Amino acid sequence: MSIDYSERIPNNVDLAEDRRLQRALESWQPRFLQWWGEMGPALPTQDVYLRTAVDVGRAGWANFDRVRLPDYRWGIFLAERDPDRRIAFGQHKGEPVWQQIPGEHRASLQRLIVVQGDTEPASVEQQRRLGLTAPSLYDLRNLFQVNVEEGRHLWAMVYLLHAYFGRSGRDEAEALLLRHSGSEDAPRILGAFNEETPDWLSFFMFTYFTDRDGKYQLGTLKESAFDPLSRTCEFMLKEEAHHMFVGTTGVDRVVERAAQLMREHDTDDIARHGGIPLGVIQKYLNFHYSISLDLFGGETSTNVANYFSSGLKGRWQEERRGDDHVLTEAVTAVEHPDGDAIVSVELPALTALNHDLRTAYIRDCDTGVTRWNRILDSHGITGHRLALPHVGFNRKVGAFAGCHVTPAGQIVAAAAWAARRSSWLPTPADKAHVESLMRPVYEPGMIAAWLAPPRSGINGQPLDYQYVRF
Numbered sequence: 001m002s003i004d005y006s007e008r009i010p011n012n013v014d015l016a017e018d019r020r021l022q023r024a025l026e027s028w029q030p031r032f033l034q035w036w037g038e039m040g041p042a043l044p045t046q047d048v049y050l051r052t053a054v055d056v057g058r059a060g061w062a063n064f065d066r067v068r069l070p071d072y073r074w075g076i077f078l079a080e081r082d083p084d085r086r087i088a089f090g091q092h093k094g095e096p097v098w099q100q101i102p103g104e105h106r107a108s109l110q111r112l113i114v115v116q117g118d119t120e121p122a123s124v125e126q127q128r129r130l131g132l133t134a135p136s137l138y139d140l141r142n143l144f145q146v147n148v149e150e151g152r153h154l155w156a157m158v159y160l161l162h163a164y165f166g167r168s169g170r171d172e173a174e175a176l177l178l179r180h181s182g183s184e185d186a187p188r189i190l191g192a193f194n195e196e197t198p199d200w201l202s203f204f205m206f207t208y209f210t211d212r213d214g215k216y217q218l219g220t221l222k223e224s225a226f227d228p229l230s231r232t233c234e235f236m237l238k239e240e241a242h243h244m245f246v247g248t249t250g251v252d253r254v255v256e257r258a259a260q261l262m263r264e265h266d267t268d269d270i271a272r273h274g275g276i277p278l279g280v281i282q283k284y285l286n287f288h289y290s291i292s293l294d295l296f297g298g299e300t301s302t303n304v305a306n307y308f309s310s311g312l313k314g315r316w317q318e319e320r321r322g323d324d325h326v327l328t329e330a331v332t333a334v335e336h337p338d339g340d341a342i343v344s345v346e347l348p349a350l351t352a353l354n355h356d357l358r359t360a361y362i363r364d365c366d367t368g369v370t371r372w373n374r375i376l377d378s379h380g381i382t383g384h385r386l387a388l389p390h391v392g393f394n395r396k397v398g399a400f401a402g403c404h405v406t407p408a409g410q411i412v413a414a415a416a417w418a419a420r421r422s423s424w425l426p427t428p429a430d431k432a433h434v435e436s437l438m439r440p441v442y443e444p445g446m447i448a449a450w451l452a453p454p455r456s457g458i459n460g461q462p463l464d465y466q467y468v469r470f
């Protein structure tokens, strides 16, 4: 199903057939562009080597070309419709999926779409200034690729709001451009999206851990009985894969360079040699992982039970699960604080679905840690290991909020936790060191000294390709 690029808003949803919707979206478009100009990438560029979606089919869906950033063709692309698709879970299991929203589910679905939509522009805002300190043109190009696609993911949610939620959907679409990351008056909805992404180590951790929450949340919305939401999430997931590649390989390269410097200078203290010490990498990991765990909501949630039972939000890989997909009888074990111990309690599986999703996410996060430790091994560094902290560490949402859990998983008193905070989370001195390394490298093929080069270029281009022109 190819995409019509002759339209003002490229799309594969026959927008031209629905004049009212087309006009509504065309009146939102200049506001989006104004937002992009004010809150998008701060670094002026001439053009960037970007991929643009041209088809939603399996093969060859993207086209690579040099694009002026404000001219990027943001559009509306849904995966192909499966006319036989049926609801895979909940009380409506087995019924045909919905092309329109049943009245009783409007408010909940709108809430889910708004929360999802709110994260997309938030991340662009958080990353706004990173271009000013890019470690290479390759990395700069990847940053802009992530940014334009997050912008497109905002379009995906705004299309749903305009097309299916009438007046209140249009108002919510406006509001998505009015809230801003970190704003005192109108912050973004979810915690992690109001944090700063001030340096490239944070960016790689964000794209590894926080974008991965995106992968899992989109995976559950792809299961939705509301077919247009399912189809848009299915296509968003394709674009999302590159964002996680940026995070995984970004952290790979920081670890690789740290290992090289440790060997070269025979010391762990590589800060004086222009590297990021493993201890600092671990603290950044602890921070980004723990705030991303919060994005899954509470361990017990009636919201999520209702979403599942009514068919709005499924589980990760719902159709591959071997159970009844209704879960009214099922129970599951969840870790819970109990005094100064962490115990396993049995809960109804339905109310523990945030925990179910978070568990799949944690397993996935672990693969990165294994790979980074393998890089250390390959350099003969065996005394240091990176690790995910305990699920209860530094949590602000859910059962562990208000508890003081160490990375090793011990509950301690508030004062004891505060006394050791600086060995677990980035300190002002750690941040100042990382910041001191953030100097732009804009010559083709050159790379900042704190980071190893990538293994290969983008779309078969060489590493010294001029990925961005000024």
Ligand code: BYC
Residues within 6 Å of the ligand: 112, 113, 115, 116, 119, 120, 123, 150, 189, 190, 191, 192, 210, 211, 212, 213, 214, 215, 217, 218, 294, 295, 296, 297, 298, 299, 300, 301, 302, 303, 304, 313, 354, 397
């Ligand atoms: N911060 O019942 P609970 C992405 C609220 S990332 C602030 O436990 P529920 C991306 C919650 O809203 C994926 N508030 O939560 C990544 C609720 O408020 P109400 C984004 C929070 O509803 C990188 C109350 O606390 N997509 O795509 O079961 C770059 C009670 O909570 C937080 C989605 O999240 C928090 N962290 O689950 C770009 C999918 N957590 O309703 C993009 C859509 C909870 O009582 N969202 N609260 O006023 C959802 O599925 C759910 O809303 C949540 C929360 C999973 C977020």
